[in-house]
Amino acid sequence: EVQLAESGGGSVESGGSLRLSCAASGLTFSSYWMHWVRQGPGKGLVWVSGINTNGRSTDYADSVKGRFTISRDNAKNTFYLQMNSLRAEDTAVYYCVSEMGKGAYWGQGALVTVSS
Amino acid sequence: QTVVTQEPSFSVSPGGTVTLTCGLTSGSVSTSYYTSWYQQTPGQAPRTLIYSTNIRSSGVPDRFSGSILGNKAALTITGAKAEDESDYYCGVFMGGGSWVFGGGTKLTVL
Numbered sequence: 001e002v003q004l005a006e007s008g009g010g011s012v013e014s015g016g017s018l019r020l021s022c023a024a025s026g027l028t029f030s031s032y033w034m035h036w037v038r039q040g041p042g043k044g045l046v047w048v049s050g051i052n053t054n055g056r057s058t059d060y061a062d063s064v065k066g067r068f069t070i071s072r073d074n075a076k077n078t079f080y081l082q083m084n085s086l087r088a089e090d091t092a093v094y095y096c097v098s099e100m101g102k103g104a105y106w107g108q109g110a111l112v113t114v115s116s
Numbered sequence: 117q118t119v120v121t122q123e124p125s126f127s128v129s130p131g132g133t134v135t136l137t138c139g140l141t142s143g144s145v146s147t148s149y150y151t152s153w154y155q156q157t158p159g160q161a162p163r164t165l166i167y168s169t170n171i172r173s174s175g176v177p178d179r180f181s182g183s184i185l186g187n188k189a190a191l192t193i194t195g196a197k198a199e200d201e202s203d204y205y206c207g208v209f210m211g212g213g214s215w216v217f218g219g220g221t222k223l224t225v226l
Contacts (some may be wrong), residue, residue: 045205047215049213095161096149102167103168106164
């Protein structure tokens, strides 16, 4: 059974930083693109960032480019989202998602709250 | 910037058939966009129903099907059940590693 488990969410003041982690099990982690998707309170899904299998190719939504960094450690079956210069509009549940083009698995989400 | 469009809401009777669509503000959706469909109930994480336009994820009932209709991707529910009342999102591959979601469709079964 595939499981994705986020950790590292919490509350932070505007301008602060947080690092989300996503631990994967039940899949050949190093073979999958991995993504972060967020959902603001009462809002829809928004793709945030993706990273390829070896970590050398990354992509970001314009809204987070230059502030967020995605990375992965295939030896630990874990990938990360370093979030800097956080803003109130970054408040959301952040989901880790596997290989969006091939039957994606979703984590349960981590809540990030940014107070202004 | 291309925006992905979905109907904000839709209603279907139990046992009925409904087709939700996913379009682009500029251009047509084709199989090259690898459209995925996701179902989300309140307070829960999304669940993948369809990927690569028309491939059902493991465990998804066959009343859910994906296709291309005209210039849009489509999700059809045939024989809707009360448990299908959810929010439905489409996701479209934009190249590189990037994806864009539609705004979601709130489906009511009554």
